[in-house]
Amino acid sequence: MSNMCKRKNYTAWCQECATSYFKKNFTKWTSGNRKIDETQTNSKILEDFIEWIPYEQLEDIKKVSYGGFGTIYSAYWTQGPLYMDLIGFKRVGRIHVALKSGISSEHLEELQMHIKCCTKLNSYSYNAHGKNGSSPIIRCYGLTKCHKSKNDKEYMLVIQFAENSDLRKYLSKNFYQMRWLEDKMSILANIANGLKIIHNEGLTHLDLHCGNILIDNDRSCVSDFGLSRPFDHKDSTTCKQIFGVVPFIAPEIFENKLFSPKSDVYSFGIIMWIFTSGILPFHNRKYNEELATEIYYGARPQIIHGTPPCFVDLMQRCWDPKPEKRPTSSEIYDTICSWYYLKNYKEFRAFDKILLSQNKQDIENQVVQSTPNSSRRNNSYHSCIIDNSYHSCRIDLRRISTFSRVQDSDQVNLEIP
CATH class of the missing domain: 3.30.200.20 (Phosphorylase Kinase; domain 1)
Known part of the structure; x- marks a missing residue:
């Protein structure tokens, strides 16, 4: 009372x-x-x-x-x-x-x-x-x-306020000391749980990337719901421009299709890859419509040597080009929790040793070698088309369609890992 x-x-x-x-x-x-x-x-x-x-x-x-x-x-x-x-x-x-x-x-x-x-x-x-x-x-x-x-x-x-800043800065500082189960799976499970909560409430995040994952006392939190919408919000099908960090945007969005929870799942798959590399996806490329077009046609980050096969399998399912083939956020959360609670203990322990033997240059060399020579851009991984910074920016869908026509007519062969 x-x-x-x-x-x-x-x-x-x-x-x-x-x-x-x-x-x-x-x-x-x-x-x-x-x-x-x-x-x-x-x-x-x-x-x-x-x-x-x-x-x-x-x-x-x-x-x-x-x-x-x-x-x-x-x-x-x-x-x-x-x-x-x-x-x-x-x-x-x-x-x-x-x-x-x-x-x-x-x-x-x-x-x-x-x-x-x-x-x-x-x-x-x-x-x-x-x-x-x-x-x-x-x-x-x-x-x-x-x-x-x-x-x-x-x-x-x-x-x-998040005491440890965002995930990108946290990984930059701690990546080479992180272990698979105790560190990486704990953070990823929390992100997956946050995504599951968002989807269970009938919402989509629409702008999920490392800058919107905050670390507060070593606990990850999903943040920044400025673009979040209900699944069937009217803006999802009428917009000619989209916002986001290009590598984290699902390919169907570049075709101006309806946003869905599976679009967030794609973004989560890219975040998973960062946990294998410690660097941003396509880090030596400009984040612009040209890269968006290549992603639409199937370009994905290179699989890093020393990544557990079960992790690779889930990650690739998350960034499948067909949304209906991607897992749900609930399935992702359950899968990661099963790993975290020692289902794959020996597998992750073995790959901890491989990761600890690698250094930053080894991993960056793998990524650079997988990038098409014709489209490399040195020292530009912070770029986007508005302000040359690693933040969500505006992407013009009409320019992507222009790039698409050029690639179709010239039959450009993308080197997709």
Whole structure:
């Protein structure tokens, strides 16, 4: 029973108490946008709650990085998340958070979709006292707006801060000390579990790559749901341009086909390959429409010597050109867990020895030798067509079709590993 309204309540959240609380304090917290405010007053359960956070409650704000859709900042939220017990509302207290800019109120439908995805997934990263659990989904605390910003229509997401940065940086630092079962399978199982949760909620991620996998105290979390959509969202079939990091985009997307959970599975297969190599796929190529065309025609990263056969089999199934032949995220998670719980113990132990005997140059040589000479690009693996950085960018599907016609007429033979 809630001591505030004296009504029976079997959860850690009372909607009537919450609505009353927010209305009494409306002038202190309102976002100035009715639709955004309603995400708080309409929350039926604790996990649905996306809070409006006054910018004045954020301090020690420092720029960390930038992505294809905005800038990431480190900050401290002085109040911390709200939660409710039988006595009333309480705050967790000062916590470390990340701020993500680039969310505009001019595209309110997109903003509402983003919030909806966050509220669906927050239940997996929330406990009764407002603290982070062991979820494979990064937690979204709420929204804020920087009053100092030149664009007064731009909002910022306030999300869980990952202490160990993203997967790309983590692997760059730790790859040659990682063992198959204890390290790699643990991280991959968590990513697969996060993907399974997203798909079970009727969503697709649409932008899964190493930069959107965050490592928090050696635990991987799926993040950045800015592009996430329900399976049947109308935008999936009408867009002439797509966003993403080219090697992680499923080939059917380049044909302007419907996004599906199997598109995310393809991206997961590419992430698996990075765990075998320690470097980015097609790392000596520009991430542009030309590479997208080659991927559409079947180009995949070279299989690295010293990769366990069972791992190769699952990875290749994930990046199969036909979506219907790819496994589901649930199947991937179950398979990796079976490896993790020693089903293939001896096999992975044997390949640990092979991996430890290799160095970075050995692996890079394998990848370079598998790349067609005619299309090599030195030192350009950070490139994309917008800003020459390893982040999601815009791909024009019309240019891909132009490349396709050229390749068809010239009968270019791609060297596909």
